[in-house]
Amino acid sequence: MSASAPSPARRWRLDDRTTAVVLMLPPALLLFTLFVILPLLDAGYYSLFKWNGYGAPSEFVGLDNYAQVLGHGIFWQSVRNSVIVLVVSIVVQMPLALLLALLVYRQTPTNAAFRLVFFLPYILAEIASGLIWSFVFDGNTGVAAGMFAALGMKPFFILADKDWAFFAITVVVVWKYFGFHMMIYIAALQGVPAEMIEAGKIEGAGRWQIVRHILIPQIKPALMVSGFFAVVGSLQLFDVVIPLTNGGPSNSTHTIVTYLYAFGLTRLKVGFGSAVGVILFLAAIVVAVAYQRTLNKEAAR
Amino acid sequence: MAEVQLSALNKTFGAVEIIPQLTLTIPDGSFTVLVGPSGCGKSTLLRMIAGLETPTRGSIHIGGRDVTGSEPSERGISMVFQSYALFPHMTVRQNIDFGLRLAKVPAVERDARVAKAADILHLQPLLDRKPAALSGGQRQRVAIGRSIVRNPEVFLFDEPLSNLDAALRTQMRVELAELHKRLAATMVYVTHDQVEAMTLADQIVVMNAGRIEQVGSPEELYRHPQTIFVATFIGSPKMNLLTGPIAEERGATTYGIRPEHLSLTEEGGWSAQVKFTEYLGNETILYLTSELGELTLRINGNQRFGTGDSVRVKADKVHEHLFDGKGRRIG
Amino acid sequence: MNMSAFFAGLGRAVVLMLVSAFVLGPMLVTILGGFKSAGELRTNPFGFPQNWQTEFFSSILSDATFWRFLGNSLFISLVSVVLTLIVAAAAAYVFAQIRFFGARWLQAYLLLGLVFPFATAILPLFIKVRDLGLLDSYWAVILPQTAFGLSLSILLFKTFFEQLPKELFEAAWVEGCGYVRFFWRFTLPLSTPILATVGTFVFVSSWNNFLLPLVVLNSRELYTWPLGMMQFRGEYVVEWNRTLAFITLTILPSVAFFLAAQKYIVAGLTGGAVKG
Numbered sequence: 001m002s003a004s005a006p007s008p009a010r011r012w013r014l015d016d017r018t019t020a021v022v023l024m025l026p027p028a029l030l031l032f033t034l035f036v037i038l039p040l041l042d043a044g045y046y047s048l049f050k051w052n053g054y055g056a057p058s059e060f061v062g063l064d065n066y067a068q069v070l071g072h073g074i075f076w077q078s079v080r081n082s083v084i085v086l087v088v089s090i091v092v093q094m095p096l097a098l099l100l101a102l103l104v105y106r107q108t109p110t111n112a113a114f115r116l117v118f119f120l121p122y123i124l125a126e127i128a129s130g131l132i133w134s135f136v137f138d139g140n141t142g143v144a145a146g147m148f149a150a151l152g153m154k155p156f157f158i159l160a161d162k163d164w165a166f167f168a169i170t171v172v173v174v175w176k177y178f179g180f181h182m183m184i185y186i187a188a189l190q191g192v193p194a195e196m197i198e199a200g201k202i203e204g205a206g207r208w209q210i211v212r213h214i215l216i217p218q219i220k221p222a223l224m225v226s227g228f229f230a231v232v233g234s235l236q237l238f239d240v241v242i243p244l245t246n247g248g249p250s251n252s253t254h255t256i257v258t259y260l261y262a263f264g265l266t267r268l269k270v271g272f273g274s275a276v277g278v279i280l281f282l283a284a285i286v287v288a289v290a291y292q293r294t295l296n297k298e299a300a301r
Numbered sequence: 302m303a304e305v306q307l308s309a310l311n312k313t314f315g316a317v318e319i320i321p322q323l324t325l326t327i328p329d330g331s332f333t334v335l336v337g338p339s340g341c342g343k344s345t346l347l348r349m350i351a352g353l354e355t356p357t358r359g360s361i362h363i364g365g366r367d368v369t370g371s372e373p374s375e376r377g378i379s380m381v382f383q384s385y386a387l388f389p390h391m392t393v394r395q396n397i398d399f400g401l402r403l404a405k406v407p408a409v410e411r412d413a414r415v416a417k418a419a420d421i422l423h424l425q426p427l428l429d430r431k432p433a434a435l436s437g438g439q440r441q442r443v444a445i446g447r448s449i450v451r452n453p454e455v456f457l458f459d460e461p462l463s464n465l466d467a468a469l470r471t472q473m474r475v476e477l478a479e480l481h482k483r484l485a486a487t488m489v490y491v492t493h494d495q496v497e498a499m500t501l502a503d504q505i506v507v508m509n510a511g512r513i514e515q516v517g518s519p520e521e522l523y524r525h526p527q528t529i530f531v532a533t534f535i536g537s538p539k540m541n542l543l544t545g546p547i548a549e550e551r552g553a554t555t556y557g558i559r560p561e562h563l564s565l566t567e568e569g570g571w572s573a574q575v576k577f578t579e580y581l582g583n584e585t586i587l588y589l590t591s592e593l594g595e596l597t598l599r600i601n602g603n604q605r606f607g608t609g610d611s612v613r614v615k616a617d618k619v620h621e622h623l624f625d626g627k628g629r630r631i632g
Numbered sequence: 633m634n635m636s637a638f639f640a641g642l643g644r645a646v647v648l649m650l651v652s653a654f655v656l657g658p659m660l661v662t663i664l665g666g667f668k669s670a671g672e673l674r675t676n677p678f679g680f681p682q683n684w685q686t687e688f689f690s691s692i693l694s695d696a697t698f699w700r701f702l703g704n705s706l707f708i709s710l711v712s713v714v715l716t717l718i719v720a721a722a723a724a725y726v727f728a729q730i731r732f733f734g735a736r737w738l739q740a741y742l743l744l745g746l747v748f749p750f751a752t753a754i755l756p757l758f759i760k761v762r763d764l765g766l767l768d769s770y771w772a773v774i775l776p777q778t779a780f781g782l783s784l785s786i787l788l789f790k791t792f793f794e795q796l797p798k799e800l801f802e803a804a805w806v807e808g809c810g811y812v813r814f815f816w817r818f819t820l821p822l823s824t825p826i827l828a829t830v831g832t833f834v835f836v837s838s839w840n841n842f843l844l845p846l847v848v849l850n851s852r853e854l855y856t857w858p859l860g861m862m863q864f865r866g867e868y869v870v871e872w873n874r875t876l877a878f879i880t881l882t883i884l885p886s887v888a889f890f891l892a893a894q895k896y897i898v899a900g901l902t903g904g905a906v907k908g
Binding site for chain 1: 640647651654677678718720723725726741748749752753754757759760775778780783815839841861862865875882897898
């Protein structure tokens with residue numbers, strides 16, 4: 001506030017601005033700090049202790065929790081699984097979503113109907129999706145059972161197979177999320193000016209050439225955003241795994257978050273679980289920074 | 302270079318008939334301008350020639366070939382869009398030779414054609430830039446360059462100057478006229494601006510509600526407009542139209558005289574009061590209320606008048622126009 | 633139509649039908665499965681039931697705990713929506729309209745939530761909720777959920793508010809309208825599209841949330857439907873048909889809601905993606 005006395009009208013306006021800020025900003029700040037930032041800081045703090053969650057943390061162990069995590073084979077298996085999901089998302093899911101987006105982005109009633117159908121899995125809860133597919137894969141009574149019976153083969157319980165169970169999980173992930181990526185691409189495709197495509201047509205570009213030379217370069221930002229979500233999503237996979245395999249068989253299908261839940265939370269090893277959480281956090285930061293860097297590089301071009 | 306022949310074209314969208322029945326010949330090597338108000342169908346017509354829209358009925362011939370069912374790239378045409386439609390992720394050079402690369406034209410010939418186009422349009426220093434780094438006028442030249450390298454039989458322009466500011470527009474008009482002379486190409490040009498039409502065209506096609514009102518040279522349209530629509534569309538300020546005794550005593554329903562063909566006189570003529578004056582430096586426009594109705598008058602030079610001044614107005618009899626009850630020209 | 637266009641059209645139709653089968657297949661099998669007897673599930677997984685067994689559906693629908701689960705989810709989701717809309721819109725408004733010292737820092741601070749994975753905080757959150765005495769209550773879910781959704785919601789609101797014409801505020805300001813009153817009288821009424829978009833986004837996220845309620849809710853009476861569903865599954869592990877009926881009944885509200893509000897759902901879920 002200025003040193004000289006402001007005129008009454010001016011002073012009222014200054015106060016009004018302050019009132020607005022003081023009234024409208026703190027609730028968000030309070031909620032956010034209390035339930036997001038503080039727990040994150042706590043995670044870092046707790047990760048340095050061996051603690052079962054009761055009373056106060058007293059047994060300081062330094063980086064021992066981290067050593068335990070990084071020395072645990074199952075943890076590395078879960079990291080490997082998260083990477084598998086990531087790769088499948090980028091190599092299978094995104095191209096599938098792009099293909100479908102190219103097929104249905106024009107505004108026609110049939111296309112609108114298909115778009116709706118393809119987006120449907122995304123709005124179902126992950127937990128419900130996992131349970132549905134748990135039935136589909138069931139060797140006794142599910143769709144898988146029916147298919148094997150029809151082929152005259154013995155039932156194969158894919159979810160009980162150490163080597164193939166996670167593959168089944170990735171199928172569910174693709175099923176659930178391809179529609180989301182497709183919608184992002186469709187929004188971008190619909191933003192490409194019609195005259196640009198027409199100019200391409202006049203220059204002699206066929207259907208595929210228009211896609212390759214005009215459409216895909218124009219939707220690059222959408223591809224980047226979708227890739228970012230794919231990476232972030234693969235790090236946080238939890239809900240689908242629980243109903244399908246719960247991390248089994250023999251801990252072969254854990255993801256980082258199910259690992260945290262099983263080995264940290266259910267066993268009340270708060271320090272250990274927090275360490276996993278911090279590692280996850282660092283991975284997320286790395287991804288975010290890499291993404292931002294790539295964005296900046298693209299913008300400079 | 303080729304002649305374009307449009308025969309009995311009809312374009313209907315659902316229940317709406319945009320173009321009922323249109324027949325038109327665009328002579329080889331001419332600069333033909335399609336002009337008319339928004340919604341008159343001129344862009345639709347151009348897009349049908351380009352192959353971006355298919356006619357509901359009728360046929361289109363370019364250079365004697367029936368192209369009604371052909372793809373745009375097979376018609377021997379090229380098009381400059383209102384928004385230029387440049388590819389933002391490609392350089393100027395890549396934008397211009399895009400079609401040539403698709404057609405697998407050898408690099409040597411490609412570069413030669415690009416160089417020639419760049420030379421005509423003064424684009425050489427810009428060849429490696431991206432469209433985002435260019436001004437509006439430069440982007441437009443790139444769009445024209447892309448058209449030229451295709452060596453098309455017919456050039457199509459869809460309101461190419463609409464997105465430019467006034468000064469740039471005047472400059473580009475001159476350049477387009479020079480381009481036409483240099484390439485000796487058939488050019489079909491769409492605009493809603495009658496000044497562009499009058500200055501650029503060999504042949505003007507005035508359109509209204511999907512129909513052709515009149516086809517002719519700028520001079521023909523100016524001197525002998527066949528309908529009231531053409532008479533008021535061409536020429537600015539608009540032609541004065543008067544009904545009543547002045548028309549009836551000449552055997553017509555409407556009497557028309559352009560503002561530049563009215564002059565002030567000391568005696569005789571009609572009496573009028575000055576309502577409003579516009580001073581444009583080189584000319585003065587007077588808005589008058591006269592015994593015959595509202596009149597607009599144009600005089601050379603800068604003359605001062607006060608509101609309410611009384612004047613007397615006379616018409617140049619050589620340039621009188623008469624129209625019947627249906628708006629058609631008499632005599 | 634020429635040959636290549638015909639084959640392209642045919643190929644397109646085949647791909648679309650195959651993918652549709654992939655998407656709808658599991659859902660149809662689930663819905664139909666709830667009507668089949670255990671034996672029939674084995675022998676006829678794909679087709680329509682010979683006899684429509686409605687007992688599973690009716691037993692679930694007549695079970696008060698089922699409705700309790702749905703009611704819990706509904707309450708939590710609605711309160712989360714209302715809380716998020718008010719808190720996030722207010723904060724976003726301040727950032728969009730008011731310049732003050734430190735604004736940019738606070739903005740960056742609040743947007744940090746876009747990067748942090750929820751799972752990192754789940755253990756400390758459990759501790760904190762317990763220490764606040766909120767464990768095993770609706771608020772144990774509502775408050776953290778809202779907090780984690782704030783970053784994206786504030787971003788969406790801010791982008792929208794920044795696109796409102798500035799002259800509107802200036803005209804109101806000249807008439808003596810203050811910032812807060814402008815927010816209630818002008819900004820909010822003009823923001824119905826973004827309110828609907830953020831609202832549906834928050835609602836769907838909350839409705840489907842599993843991990844948070846799993847950690848902070850212990851009493852069965854408070855279970856949200858995902859928890860209820862998993863517990864039901866545990867009880868009836870061998871009776872898939874019963875479980876399928878339960879799943880069907882829980883996904884029906886989601887599907888119905890989606891069909892009714894698709895415009896906003898798509899806008900919210902993907903708009904957040906594109907902006908982010």
